[in-house]
Amino acid sequence: MLIGVPKEIKNHEYRVGMTPASVNELIQHGHQVIVETQAGAGIGFSDADYQAVGANISSSAAEVFAAAEMIVKVKEPQAVERAMLREDQLLFTYLHLAPDPEQTHDLIKSGAVCVAYETVTSPRGGLPLLAPMSEVAGRMAIQAGALALEKSKGGRGVLLGGVPGVGPAKVTVIGGGMVGRNAAQMAVGMGADVTILDRNIDVLRAIDAEYHGQLKTVYSTTSSIEQHVLEADLVIGGVLLPGAAAPKLITKDLVKGMKAGSAIVDVAIDQGGCAETSKATTHQDPIYIVDDVVHYCVANMPGGVARTSTMALNNATLPYIITLANKGYKQALLDDEHLRNGLNVMHGKLTCAEVGEALNIDTVEPLELLA
Structure with missing residues (x-):
């Protein structure tokens, strides 16, 4: 799979979806990674650091979104980023859709498959990516x-x-x-x-x-x-x-x-x-x-201590990124009900009941769409 890591563009957001160490793990599993130039510069990860582990460096977010099958971010996609999403593209990031109807409608319109860190669950009942x-x-x-x-x-x-x-x-x-x-x-x-x-x-x-x-x-x-x-x-x-x-x-x-x-x-x-x-x-x-x-x-409070936050977040997200890349999102979501709980939007449908209740939007069970 080709995984894309764009630079975060929210105000004073210096975190990055994947560190060079995480990129290296994906490449060791046989995947390709494209990273937007300067994506990790704010916390000391240079383009050279990413290139040293085998990543390709892109000159723009548009190139990353156009090429990648899966986009890995930290914060919810901003309007300009949402406009670049496409049908069946996988987005893996924090979304926080319940108070954000504009983002929700844009993601539904995009046709993308959007898995939210904050609603992935664990067998013990926790929220391991939050x-x-x-x-x-x-x-x-x-x-x-x-x-x-x-x-x-x-x-x-x-x-x-x-x-x-x-x-x-x-x-x-x-x-x-x-x-x-x-x-x-x-x-x-x-x-x-x-x-x-x-x-x-x-x-x-x-x-x-x-x-x-x-x-x-x-x-x-x-x-x-x-x-x-x-x-x-x-x-x-x-x-x-x-x-x-x-x-x-x-x-x-x-x-x-x-x-x-x-x-x-x-x-x-x-x-x-x-x-x-x-x-x-x-x-x-x-x-x-x-x-x-x-x-x-x-x-985005943790963005204030962006290096610590990025490394802590990558420790939690990396196993899921590898699973999604190795299996593809359909099989990965079918195999793991806890990862499936992270699915919020898929193919023009909202799949998170709590978001649907908050925004008065009809929802569809994830398994119906995955089947």
């Missing part, structure tokens, strides 16, 4: 929140860990999944007063056992969210419904009642955000203020 970026985003959320609390950014002027004689900041983490746990780990390490909320009591038991009283666990209800958001200096939104739009757990009225200068870091923004006041921002212009509350809603 997990590494959730780890990064959760850890970055505390860094971003600490900066947002600085007075120069519009924040309260509060240090997360406090100092002797001055108490620490109160951090409320909504969601005890991969994002929430990693955010809590960083916040506890910095000495903050941390409360984490989740609706799964087994998750809360596991977190409580792990931290031995270093943080507080609270069952998530409308009332408990309201209480702990209003008390917080920093709120981390880490909720996730796989494939679906994020629930709006922080209402506009609740934001109005928050402390002046407090901050929300909405890590759920890729799926539309869990605060009614959230809107996607970029690394170039990451924050805005609503009702004296600082909002950080960067939709």
